[in-house]
Amino acid sequence: MRDSERAEPGSIAARLAARLGELRTGRGWSLDELSRRSGVSRSTLSRLERGELSPTAALLGTLCTVYGRTMSRLLMEVEAEAPQLVPAARQSVWRDEASGFVRRSVSPPHTGLRAEVVEGTLDAGAAIAYESAPVPGVEQHVWVLEGTVEITVDGAVHTVGSGDCLRFLLHGPSHFRCPGPEQVRYVLVVVLP
Known part of the structure; x- marks a missing residue:
């Protein structure tokens, strides 16, 4: 995705952007607080959460560490709706x-x-x-x-x-x-x- 484009609504990129925002706001953190904790600029974090920037694996790894979760868990959290039955x-x-x-x-x-x-x-x-x-x-x-x-x-x-x-x-x-x-x-x- 180009810098000026937004993630397609409903896409994995859009769901990932939304989830990153949920993780931050769920902790009561401002973008400035997350920036301080992660070492990632406030503007980059804002663009990530708005779906205007695709995160690199390294950046996702940094945010996963701050949020105390594995990358695989974060990615599973943005997949399609979880089935109630797991055969x-x-x-x-x-x-x-x-x-x-x-x-x-x-x-x-x-x-x-x-x-x-x-x-x-x-x-x-x-x-x-x-x-x-x-x-x-x-x-x-x-x-x-x-x-x-x-x-x-x-x-x-x-x-x-x-x-x-x-x-x-x-x-x-x-x-x-x-x-x-x-x-x-x-x-x-x-x-x-």
Whole structure:
């Protein structure tokens, strides 16, 4: 899009511009405040929110950091209306063969929805570690369906067995380990602050 053009109404570019404005005003920030927090000029931010300027990946990355969200979440928030039903066949599955971790996005993040639901499985002996919270203060609930998982949060190790649920606010690193002898299958509910 050329500098003087506006994003086509209803297009992804227009929805992204509107969402960026919603994120700023939802926090009660002026353009000047967002400029101070992001290091991006007020005029650039204003043009982004009016849909007069297409953001670069680097600029979107900067704004995502300020707003405490991943770029993939921001982009999902501007996709078409979220379906109420997410059929099993359309739930994305990601496998990390090296660690023995499988992640199914049962209810993916979307605009207007603060929670997402993930099914995770870890092979016996497998472990995954996260260096920090994706969003500080994110609420997580881990409900074990089968097996046992050891979850370390804030330096405390919790052994969570079949039927048990561990819930916490995440501010720092976390670690999931399946002690075995069988794999663990669990539901993770993530709720943004």
